[in-house]
Amino acid sequence: xxxxxxxxxxxxxxxxxxxxxxxxxxxxxxxxxxxxxxxxxxxxxxxxxxxxxxxxxxxxxxxxxxxxxxxxxxxxxxxxxxxxxxxxxxxxxxxxxxxxxxxxxxxxxxxxxxxxxxxxxxxxxxxxxxxxxxxxxxxxxxxxxxxxxxxxxxxxxxxxx
Amino acid sequence: xxxxxxxxxxxxxxxxxxxxxxxxxxxxxxxxxxxxxxxxxxxxxxxxxxxxxxxxxxxxxxxxxxxxxxxxxxxxxxxxxxxxxxxxxxxxxxxxxxxxxxxxxxxxxxxxxxxxxxxxxxxxxxxxxxxxxxxxxxxxxxxxxxxxxxxxxxxxxxxxxxxxxxxxxxxxxxxxxxxxxxxxxxxxxxxxxxxxxxxxxxxxxxxxxxxxxxxxxxxxxxxxxxxxxxxxxxxxxxxxxxxxxxxxxxxxxxxxxxxxxxxxxxxxx
Ligand SMILES: Nc1nc2c(ncn2[C@@H]2O[C@H](COP(=O)(O)OP(=O)(O)OP(=O)(O)O)[C@@H](O)[C@H]2O)c(=O)[nH]1
Ligand SMILES: [Mg+2]
Numbered sequence: 001x002x003x004x005x006x007x008x009x010x011x012x013x014x015x016x017x018x019x020x021x022x023x024x025x026x027x028x029x030x031x032x033x034x035x036x037x038x039x040x041x042x043x044x045x046x047x048x049x050x051x052x053x054x055x056x057x058x059x060x061x062x063x064x065x066x067x068x069x070x071x072x073x074x075x076x077x078x079x080x081x082x083x084x085x086x087x088x089x090x091x092x093x094x095x096x097x098x099x100x101x102x103x104x105x106x107x108x109x110x111x112x113x114x115x116x117x118x119x120x121x122x123x124x125x126x127x128x129x130x131x132x133x134x135x136x137x138x139x140x141x142x143x144x145x146x147x148x149x150x151x152x153x154x155x156x157x158x159x160x161x
Numbered sequence: 162x163x164x165x166x167x168x169x170x171x172x173x174x175x176x177x178x179x180x181x182x183x184x185x186x187x188x189x190x191x192x193x194x195x196x197x198x199x200x201x202x203x204x205x206x207x208x209x210x211x212x213x214x215x216x217x218x219x220x221x222x223x224x225x226x227x228x229x230x231x232x233x234x235x236x237x238x239x240x241x242x243x244x245x246x247x248x249x250x251x252x253x254x255x256x257x258x259x260x261x262x263x264x265x266x267x268x269x270x271x272x273x274x275x276x277x278x279x280x281x282x283x284x285x286x287x288x289x290x291x292x293x294x295x296x297x298x299x300x301x302x303x304x305x306x307x308x309x310x311x312x313x314x315x316x317x318x319x320x321x322x323x324x325x326x327x328x329x330x331x332x333x334x335x336x337x338x339x340x341x342x343x344x345x346x347x348x349x350x351x352x353x354x355x356x357x358x359x360x361x362x363x364x365x366x367x368x369x370x371x372x373x374x375x376x377x378x379x380x381x382x383x384x385x386x387x388x389x390x391x392x393x394x395x396x397x398x399x400x401x402x403x404x405x406x407x408x409x410x411x412x413x414x415x416x417x418x419x420x421x422x423x424x425x426x427x428x429x430x
Contacts (some may be wrong), residue, residue, distance in 0.1 A: 036344060040339030040342075
């Protein structure tokens with residue numbers, strides 16, 4: 001079976017862990033995330049007649065200064081950048097943040113996900129889309145389970161490229 | 162050796178990490194204790210009592226048996242053999258394995274330092290085990306024998322598992338590989354000087370050794386008392402294995418084939 005390492009990154013509290021919780025059953029305690037800054041989960045998915053083992057690295061969001069070992073980003077086959085549609089500070093510096101992820105991981109394409117769509121009206125969401133300087137791949141709600149699967153499928157497709 | 166200044170937040174995080182790692186160990190320990198209790202057909206309601214005993218034993222092992230063991234080693238055991246065996250007998254097997262192994266390891270280390278050549282650990286063990294063939298003997302044998310429990314061949318950067326060997330049934334090898342890689346990165350990042358790799362993580366029940374190679378690392382978990390000759394031989398075999406893999410990298414993408422190779426080079430060899 002093909003195995004791929006994929007990353008979930010993004011600011012503190014945007015919902016990375018919640019998205020993963022929706023998508024997989026976990027064996028390791030979430031306490032690892034606050035302790036060492038990452039927790040690895042696994043999910044076997046099917047994509048275009050192929051079975052792929054996704055090893056999902058949930059990297060703790062930081063407010064800037066705390067350091068996460070750079071090694072967490074190495075050898076990744078795809079990355080998802082998650083931001084919180086309801087909190088401007090999680091997408092205002094998206095260019096800079098994406099550059100950092102690209103530099104550390106060596107990846108070109110990153111899947112962009114706006115989460116917590118349940119907190120906004122359709123018009124408000126449109127406004128956010130206007131404000132975000134890059135193309136958003138998916139608008140999700142980890143709370144209601146909307147488009148979570150799709151987001152991970154998009155990530156899988158990236159990993160296989 | 163130069164000492165790196167200790168950062169208190171890092172230190173604290175390391176403490177937390179240790180607790181997390183041991184918590185899982187404790188769970189395993191509890192599971193084991195249940196299993197053994199069943200096997201030994203103890204009455205259901207003694208289980209909490211036994212657990213308490215185990216904890217007590219774990220904490221006070223040196224106090225209870227340390228003297229006896231040190232003594233026995235010093236006087237070349239002979240006479241107190243039965244006492245030790247008797248004392249260990251009621252709590253049997255894997256339950257005490259952990260405590261005994263760590264104590265014996267400590268003791269052998271210190272004894273070996275002072276009495277260097279006079280007693281080899283093998284000699285001591287031979288004396289311990291020689292004689293009667295009863296359950297206690299088997300327990301003791303099981304306690305001391307160094308055994309390779311798990312082998313993981315892991316891609317360094319991605320943490321993806323390329324191949325493995327397992328004596329028992331480990332939770333999920335892919336996740337263990339990923340988390341191990343993460344913990345390794347974390348520890349290397351936080352505590353080591355540049356370019357220095359993490360090599361040994363000591364858990365309570367077993368010892369994990371890590372050997373780094375260019376694009377892969379090999380992690381091996383062993384239980385029992387790891388004497389120098391066992392370690393040396395193992396290290397040689399690991400290097401042989403790594404050499405074969407790195408010369409023919411197709412092994413890294415063919416899990417079954419690599420698994421067979423691991424068994425051939427490390428377990429059967
Ligand atoms: N309403 C709503 N709340 C959400 C959603 N996703 C996550 N949350 C909440 O947002 C908070 C943070 O979620 P986490 O999943 O812990 O966020 P994270 O990105 O993993 O955060 P860090 O690990 O600190 O970087 C929690 O209280 C979640 O319940 C969502 O889709 N809708
Ligand atoms: Mg999280």
